[in-house]
Amino acid sequence: MAVKTLSVNKDILSANDKLADGLRARFDESKVFVMNLMSSPGAGKTSVILRIIESLADKVKIGVIEGDIASDVDALKIGKTDVDVVQINTQGACHLDANMILAAADDLGLDGKGLLIIENVGNLVCPAEFRLGEDVKVMILSIPEGHDKPLKYPLMFTESNALILNKIDLLPYTDFDVDELRKTVLGMNPGIRIFPVSAKTGEGIDDLTAWLAGRVQGK
Amino acid sequence: MAVKTLSVNKDILSANDKLADGLRARFDESKVFVMNLMSSPGAGKTSVILRIIESLADKVKIGVIEGDIASDVDALKIGKTDVDVVQINTQGACHLDANMILAAADDLGLDGKGLLIIENVGNLVCPAEFRLGEDVKVMILSIPEGHDKPLKYPLMFTESNALILNKIDLLPYTDFDVDELRKTVLGMNPGIRIFPVSAKTGEGIDDLTAWLAGRVQGK
Numbered sequence: 320m321a322v323k324t325l326s327v328n329k330d331i332l333s334a335n336d337k338l339a340d341g342l343r344a345r346f347d348e349s350k351v352f353v354m355n356l357m358s359s360p361g362a363g364k365t366s367v368i369l370r371i372i373e374s375l376a377d378k379v380k381i382g383v384i385e386g387d388i389a390s391d392v393d394a395l396k397i398g399k400t401d402v403d404v405v406q407i408n409t410q411g412a413c414h415l416d417a418n419m420i421l422a423a424a425d426d427l428g429l430d431g432k433g434l435l436i437i438e439n440v441g442n443l444v445c446p447a448e449f450r451l452g453e454d455v456k457v458m459i460l461s462i463p464e465g466h467d468k469p470l471k472y473p474l475m476f477t478e479s480n481a482l483i484l485n486k487i488d489l490l491p492y493t494d495f496d497v498d499e500l501r502k503t504v505l506g507m508n509p510g511i512r513i514f515p516v517s518a519k520t521g522e523g524i525d526d527l528t529a530w531l532a533g534r535v536q537g538k
Numbered sequence: 539m540a541v542k543t544l545s546v547n548k549d550i551l552s553a554n555d556k557l558a559d560g561l562r563a564r565f566d567e568s569k570v571f572v573m574n575l576m577s578s579p580g581a582g583k584t585s586v587i588l589r590i591i592e593s594l595a596d597k598v599k600i601g602v603i604e605g606d607i608a609s610d611v612d613a614l615k616i617g618k619t620d621v622d623v624v625q626i627n628t629q630g631a632c633h634l635d636a637n638m639i640l641a642a643a644d645d646l647g648l649d650g651k652g653l654l655i656i657e658n659v660g661n662l663v664c665p666a667e668f669r670l671g672e673d674v675k676v677m678i679l680s681i682p683e684g685h686d687k688p689l690k691y692p693l694m695f696t697e698s699n700a701l702i703l704n705k706i707d708l709l710p711y712t713d714f715d716v717d718e719l720r721k722t723v724l725g726m727n728p729g730i731r732i733f734p735v736s737a738k739t740g741e742g743i744d745d746l747t748a749w750l751a752g753r754v755q756g757k
Binding site for chain 2: 387443461463465467468488489493
């Protein structure tokens with residue numbers, strides 16, 4: 320469908336948690352399962368979302384909120400599918416907050432939707448601090464970023480319910496140690512689910528979407 | 539040398555520019571050339587710094603300030619060289635500010651140093667907004683992050699004096715379009731220098747260090 324662009328002029332930090340609680344109640348009432356997807360720039364958020372749409376769009380009605388500092392590059396990619404998408408431009412702010420989602424959810428419409436995917440601003444730091452009323456926080460770490468990232472950006476790894484390890488097609492060309500990564504992350508966050516995938520080749524996507532579909536149906 | 543860890547308890551944003559002006563005057567007085575190195579997590583800041591040390595440490599006395607939210611992983615890597623290094627842990631803050639550098643510069647000592655490299659927190663957003671008294675802002679974009687990043691994180695690309703395009707050894711395994719990237723970046727920031735390198739193989743490092751050495755000698 321057509322892409323809408325929403326501009327948020329100010330990064331309103333105060334009372335984020337209260338707004339997030341209200342959002343969560345509204346999402347629960349509408350029975351929409353909400354995933355807040357976070358990662359560094361270029362880790363593959365949009366590519367993973369496109370794979371999820373490809374896999375689940377015939378089973379559940381999906382909506383996407385795209386968060387970017389500027390541009391609508393990602394929303395245009397999502398807009399090529401049949402899925403409803405709203406673009407938020409944060410105009411400099413390095414993360415989404417509950418107030419932005421409140422406005423975007425109105426614009427998107429929740430009626431009949433079973434899954435709402437929020438693509439946060441590409442940043443491994445600040446987005447982890449701002450609840451958006453989501454059911455699950457999911458993060459992506461891509462192979463070229465290196466397996467030492469949990470030690471350096473701990474909050475993102477401890478806050479997330481699932482970790483998507485993307486670009487595993489690049490494993491042969493890097494020094495990334497998947498076992499070491501698993502050990503570190505599970506030591507920090509024993510309940511986290513880890514999904515090694517390649518959004519490029521499709522490897523591992525089935526496990527990820529099966530888990531997500533289960534969570535959506537459980538709501 | 540031994541690695542010192544410095545803790546900064548609060549992210550003090552106010553008066554950053556004023557503090558940065560004071561820092562710059564102090565760096566000028568000490569005749570130390572300062573490079574503020576920024577990128578996303580995992581783009582290769584520490585690996586590039588190690589290459590610069592390898593290339594220039596016999597010509598100029600180098601100091602390094604390592605900025606991380608948590609951990610001293612990177613400072614320990616730099617600490618294996620002969621170069622003085624101070625670690626700043628921002629304890630959650632997503633960027634360095636001038637106040638942190640003020641404290642770290644005291645701890646590091648500027649006397650006799652010709653080049654100070656500041657490795658900022660891995661983040662393509664906030665670090666671009668905070669001046670640290672530097673002579674040049676240098677950013678790294680790594681090939682796996684994709685060539686669409688300038689459109690999505692414009693401030694970093696317009697603020698930087700030089701762009702290091704790292705991990706060019708991965709070009710054959712990605713869809714990264716170097717010509718497209720050059721066109722976009724030069725359209726936004728015509729004066730920016732672009733250095734394609736591989737910190738892993740060493741390709742392109744000579745051009746980068748020759749440019750940097752010229753700037754250091756010119757101060």
